[in-house]
Amino acid sequence: MIKQDISKYKHIWVFIEYENGEVAHVSLELLSKARELAKDLDCEVHAFTVGDKVEQFKDEIFKYGATKFFIIEDPFLKDYMTEPYRDSIVYMIEKYKPEVVLIGATTLGRDLAGTIATVLQTGLTADTTALDIDPKTKNLLMTRPTFGGNLMATIFCPDNRPQMSTSRPGVYKAVEAPVKGEVIKEKFEFDKSKYLKKIVEKIVEEGDKVNLGFYDIIVSGGFGMGAKENMKLVQELADVLGGTWAASRKAVQEGWAPQTRQVGQTGQTVHPKIYIACGISGAIQHQAGMKSSEIIIAINKDPDAPIFEIATYGIVGDVLEVLPKMTKMFKEKLGKA
Amino acid sequence: MHSLVFIKQVPDAAQVRVDYETGTLIREGVPAIINPFDKHAIEAAVRIRDEFGGKVSVICMGPPMAEDALKEALSMGADNAYLLSDRIFAGSDTLATSYALWAGAKKIIEEEGPVDIFWAGKQAIDGDTAQTGPGIATRFNVPLVTYVIDIKKVDPEKKTMVVERLVESGREVIEVPMPCFLTVEEELNTLSFAPLPYLIKAARSKVAVLNSSNMEIDASYCGLKNSPTKVKKAFTPPKREKGEMIEGDSLDDILNTLYEKIAPVLKEMGKVS
Numbered sequence A: 001m002i003k004q005d006i007s008k009y010k011h012i013w014v015f016i017e018y019e020n021g022e023v024a025h026v027s028l029e030l031l032s033k034a035r036e037l038a039k040d041l042d043c044e045v046h047a048f049t050v051g052d053k054v055e056q057f058k059d060e061i062f063k064y065g066a067t068k069f070f071i072i073e074d075p076f077l078k079d080y081m082t083e084p085y086r087d088s089i090v091y092m093i094e095k096y097k098p099e100v101v102l103i104g105a106t107t108l109g110r111d112l113a114g115t116i117a118t119v120l121q122t123g124l125t126a127d128t129t130a131l132d133i134d135p136k137t138k139n140l141l142m143t144r145p146t147f148g149g150n151l152m153a154t155i156f157c158p159d160n161r162p163q164m165s166t167s168r169p170g171v172y173k174a175v176e177a178p179v180k181g182e183v184i185k186e187k188f189e190f191d192k193s194k195y196l197k198k199i200v201e202k203i204v205e206e207g208d209k210v211n212l213g214f215y216d217i218i219v220s221g222g223f224g225m226g227a228k229e230n231m232k233l234v235q236e237l238a239d240v241l242g243g244t245w246a247a248s249r250k251a252v253q254e255g256w257a258p259q260t261r262q263v264g265q266t267g268q269t270v271h272p273k274i275y276i277a278c279g280i281s282g283a284i285q286h287q288a289g290m291k292s293s294e295i296i297i298a299i300n301k302d303p304d305a306p307i308f309e310i311a312t313y314g315i316v317g318d319v320l321e322v323l324p325k326m327t328k329m330f331k332e333k334l335g336k337a
Numbered sequence B: 001m002h003s004l005v006f007i008k009q010v011p012d013a014a015q016v017r018v019d020y021e022t023g024t025l026i027r028e029g030v031p032a033i034i035n036p037f038d039k040h041a042i043e044a045a046v047r048i049r050d051e052f053g054g055k056v057s058v059i060c061m062g063p064p065m066a067e068d069a070l071k072e073a074l075s076m077g078a079d080n081a082y083l084l085s086d087r088i089f090a091g092s093d094t095l096a097t098s099y100a101l102w103a104g105a106k107k108i109i110e111e112e113g114p115v116d117i118f119w120a121g122k123q124a125i126d127g128d129t130a131q132t133g134p135g136i137a138t139r140f141n142v143p144l145v146t147y148v149i150d151i152k153k154v155d156p157e158k159k160t161m162v163v164e165r166l167v168e169s170g171r172e173v174i175e176v177p178m179p180c181f182l183t184v185e186e187e188l189n190t191l192s193f194a195p196l197p198y199l200i201k202a203a204r205s206k207v208a209v210l211n212s213s214n215m216e217i218d219a220s221y222c223g224l225k226n227s228p229t230k231v232k233k234a235f236t237p238p239k240r241e242k243g244e245m246i247e248g249d250s251l252d253d254i255l256n257t258l259y260e261k262i263a264p265v266l267k268e269m270g271k272v273s
């Protein structure tokens, strides 16, 4: 193992992911979390990204407390491609030597982080749900679920820098803390003959992209909903409660809901105040994404469904009967009728 | 066309249970399987071999029992199977694992010739890191495409492929030169039943073992001691207490009780005055 002189590394870097001119919410969540960690490390929070036109994000980045914004702007970086992003980012990391690098555990972030860590020959902890500083050693403690959420592991990286982690969207709250920051522009010379991969077509799944992490009430439908049109029962209850709707993977596979609304190990992690599971059995992969909800209400016709093991309140019954009644009653009680 | 598929033998995560007394996982009696995503990579590689000719090699790092996973890969139609097994690998994190697999793959290339497509599942269902594939791709310095859901075109002459992948906002169609590294989703294909000739061939095939005595590998990059990340502690998340089943004479009754239970929370959230 290559050991580095770790004393040369300082400050926390947060990768700014963006799409269609908007910063990904997970990047703002990570900036907020990084500010907490920076207090313990007595250092600053810096943001970084690469792309075609990225300086435009500076106001939002500074609003969330990054004091510096390191960027490489190049039309060649217009679309995300693993290799040129990797090389230009590695260039900045090697030059400025951050102690910690945080990246959102999105499809893009997970694609990118593994290759950066390999080039840098440092440790990377994927998909973390908690980050802390060890008070004694000042190492970053990164906690992540494995075995579909059945086991948690706290990982650290004592001898290599930067300490890298991808973190799940929706785990931390994005909190504003405006500062007057500074943009630092870097240049990277691409040998374009090296990058032969190209995007032929982009297919955007229209309209229904939703960050379930924003909502404090989620009504979620599973295979027990029985048919696509019944998912509107889930949506109606969510509307009445001022929340949003979601689905299990099986419902997604049936085509009853888009993948962007899937909760679970391979979907989104949520921790609302109230999660209502309708016709969901509660497989561990589903639980992995919703187990930390404050109140879980489960409606299932099978009294032995595993979801009842973790539900705060359980109702044994047919969702197709329970949901319309529940929506009607809540509408009245909440004064919306 | 030469495909090399990286597979992992994993405990069937869906059957692993937690022992809350000891805070550990109960793995006894849990079958070891090929990581489900990796099977789709094997399937895709075999189909390409059947269409364009060439061969499929498979490599698995793990203890001797991982030979079973390789035998299964052979019965799915793979031509060569390699077990990368050595005490020096014990406790490797993803960086050390990608190093060992890269070294093993180089040995296979020496024996079997250059690889056109490297394959892996998008992640393993035990560790869930999704890092090993990208790590090996980086070491070979070949273009990486993750989350692949469709192989649209293979052009052995031009040495390119067109694949479709998942991204956060939808999908992307990518043209990628070979050699390349693909990590795949389950949606890539449906697994077919192994035809008899594969099974017969598999029964006759041997799994070759690679280790530090017959391949070139630097032990100072392998194993727990040389892994940059260490596990500080492992623990089972606190068990959620089984809550209350709400019962009543009628559904109205039940729903009224439920409402009374959560009314304070709804109030706190400003949903009701």
Ligand SMILES: Cc1cc2nc3c(=O)[nH]c(=O)nc-3n(C[C@H](O)[C@H](O)[C@H](O)COP(=O)(O)OP(=O)(O)OC[C@H]3O[C@@H](n4cnc5c(N)ncnc54)[C@H](O)[C@@H]3O)c2cc1C
Residues within 6 Å of the ligand: A221, A222, A223, A224, A225, A226, A247, A248, A249, A250, A251, A262, A263, A264, A265, A266, A267, A268, A278, A279, A280, A281, A282, A283, A284, A285, A286, A289, A299, A300, A301, A302, A305, A317, A318, A319, A320, B014, B036, B125
């Ligand atoms: C690697 C991997 C990753 C996975 N990732 C995820 C993930 O991210 N998210 C996820 O959700 N799953 C995931 N899964 C799938 C998971 O294992 C389950 O298959 C899935 O969660 C089941 O969905 P379900 O509960 O909707 O369906 P089922 O398991 O079919 O359960 C349906 C439930 O509905 C009840 N029911 C039926 N009819 C009615 C009715 N009329 N009224 C009331 N109740 C009724 C039944 O009693 C049953 O409990 C993953 C699996 C694997 C292998």
